[in-house]
Amino acid sequence: MISRGSLWLPLAILLLLAALSFWIERMVEVPANGGASPTRTDPEGIMENFNAMRTDLDGKPQYRLSAKKLKHYSDSKFTELELPHFTQLDEQSGDVSAVSKQATVSPDGHEVDLRDDVLVERAAHAGQSLMTMRSARLLVFPERNQMRSPGPVVIHDATLDLRADAMEYDAKQRILKLTGRVHARYISGKG
Known part of the structure; x- marks a missing residue:
């Protein structure tokens, strides 16, 4: 026993x-933050060297979005990008690209908010020179082919130097709207 x-x-x-x-x-x-729910500093997913392309129904590329790092937050459904590069692809009027240090993509993907040292370039194309635009912030609406800078912008191409307090650009209609105090200087092509 x-x-x-x-x-x-x-x-x-x-x-x-x-x-x-x-x-x-x-x-x-x-959680490490003392029992509170996860905060925006706790991403649900992180992806490095992110690259995505949007195509139309026929498979023709419309735009490309890439970044050094992508962070997605499930609580807010927002996505943050580090060193993003957005390119609107257009064979007829030339590609338009935008780069910055940071960006946020809305939950539905219809708005990209580029911040910190934004540089936009419209490629040289059939009768038009390279055009650059610099701003602190740029809102890109890929589905509508529009961009908007709510703050000061500096635009330069082979014939113009422009400064404005704000800017809106419609790629489909090819309309650039400058508002606030606008300063323009024509650069003569003859020297």
Whole structure:
């Protein structure tokens, strides 16, 4: 017959393991920020060297979005990009690209908010020179083929230097609207 003392040892070990597993589970459940729900600093997913292309129904490329790092947040459904590069592809009027240090993409993907040292370039194409635009912030609406800068912009091409307090650009209609204090200087092509 087995003595009662030898039954207590396995039971004590089981109780110790149960208490230890309960303590570990509690420690893992409590977030590092003191029990509060995850914040925007806790991304759901991170992707490095991100590159995506949007095509129309016929498979023709419309625009490309790439970034050094992509962070997606499930609580807000927003996506943050580090060193983003957005390119609107247009064979007829030339590609328009925009780069910056940071960007945020809306949950539905219809708005890209580029921030910090934004540089936009319209490629030289059939009768038009390279055009550049610099701004601190640029809102891009890929589905509508539009861009808007709510703050100061500097635009330069082979014949013009422009400065304005704000800018809107419609790529389909090829209309550039400058508002606020606008300064323009024509650069003669003859030297």
